[in-house]
Amino acid sequence: MNQTNSFSALVRLLRYARGYRRRIIAAATCSVINKLFDIAPEILIGVAIDVVVNQERSFVARLGFTTPQEQIIALGVLTFVIWAGESIFEYLYQVLWRNLAQRLQSDLRQDAYEHAQRLDMSFFESRSSGHLVATLNDDVNQLERFLDGGANAMIQVGVTVVAVGAVFFFISPLIALLAFTPIPLIIWGGFYFQRKAGPLYGEVRERVGEIASRLSNNLNGIATIKSFTAEAREAERLRQASEAYVEANRKAIRVSSAFIPVIRMAVLTGFLATFTIGGMQALSGDLNIGAYGVLVFLTQRLLWPLTGLAEVIDLFERAMASTRRILGLLEEPVQVADQGNPDLAQPVRGEVHFQQLAFQYPNSNSGIHGIDLKVPAGHTLALVGATGSGKSTLIKLLLRFQDPQSGQVLIDGQPVTAISLRSLRQAVGLVSQDVYLFEGSIRDNIAYGRPNASDEEIVSAARQAEAWAFIEALPQGLDTPVGERGVRLSGGQRQRLSLARALLKNPPILVLDEATSAVDNETEAAIQRSLRRIAHDRTVIMIAHRLSTIVHADQIAVIEQGRVAECGRHAELLARDGFYAAQWRVQTGMAREDDPIMA
Structure with missing residues (x-):
């Protein structure tokens, strides 16, 4: 089953890489030619022995080189050509395979990332960012390592078996059968270990994702860790995750390492058969001395490379485990599809209608039920209610982060599902409680939605958001770095930049x-002035x-239980x-005992 999964992953990868078909064929062709040149010197050694022993009666003499000296010179020239050819094609296959690995891993990562960006928000809510980063980075690199060397090794092992086998059967069918006797055992052993190693390397990839997730969470939450003096506890958690990774790798290594000793004994069996039976035939005169030399040297060429199957299979299994994760991400269905819909009609007036909306979160009782609210263009709608009542769900549906199970959201009378996502989201500016600033300057973050905006436009937006005063006071002004996630700024400053960006x-x-909700009174007052x-x-x-x-809102809607x-x-x-009214009394200090408290 696992063997089938690995080859299924390979087929899926080849299907994805069909645009690279010419490069793959060129690289594989160079690998084949290089291996044929690589095998040839062993044949030449046997031919040289034949020349020394038989001289004028040698195989080369039949080609027109009558004297032994002419034969040796001819073999020397041919040896030079073969070694030069082997070197040239080794250079070519390395360049082709490595460039292919670089190009494929880059395109695969880019395609996977772009696809991930198209997935709806529920996908990210159910996945850890660490696992996604591990897939987009470590798994892609694992595939690259296989393409750098493993693919060539697999091809050359196959060429070795076919080419050497042909020479063996041409010289001595009996010895060929004896020498090839271990190969079924070697191939069976390869598949056996591959079948055993497959799930183990799948487990290794999972442990890698867990470590990446742990590191990502802890580094993002370093302030919380420090404030609770939880450094030792978090270090222990990371140690446990690392130990789980080590243990998963230990099991895989134990299986893959057992392959070489087993195959080594199988190789010995084939070599001894060639060495002894061939030697007896050479002594009795049934086998040419040069041919015997060819068979002995080629036996090692045939069998010893098969011990490398352990490393190749190890690389293959690691790569296929990673491939399944990468292609699994690429094949994740896009629930909120943008299928070439037309843009929102211009100019956008801004009328919003939540029409009989119903949405239920999977595996949860939370959601909204039959909400119908209409906001005329230019008006302000305020949504209040307890946490989890469904307020933010309405915003997600407006932006099409998710689609409702029934009902629809309309802007200027157009259903948002019938217009392009780009047009929809360009018409909506979002300022959330959890402000996300990207690493870079204040200018970069304000201009994130309009990268080509002029400094005058950026300053104007900052003034409207009442952010310009603190920006102007900074030594570098708009060029001030904000740090990762804006850590160099206060919460109020980040909130004002978020408003300026919108x-x-x-x-x-x-x-x-x-x-x-998370700013001080002064910042709140500033934002309120901006909003008015x-x-x-x-x-x-x-x-x-x-x-x-x-x-001062034109309309206030109280949402309770969706x-x-x-x-x-x-x-x-x-x-x-x-x-x-009850909540108003609570917040203004005039609460009655029977007033509910909004959570």
């Missing part, structure tokens, strides 16, 4: 997903826990004395 994009629809200025000519959808930030519980303006909802 504003530079100048979207007709602006989404704020709890954008002020920029909300006049665009649609704004806000998710907020702090009700003080949404009192449904709209209340909807109206701030004053209207206070007058209803429902959930919203």
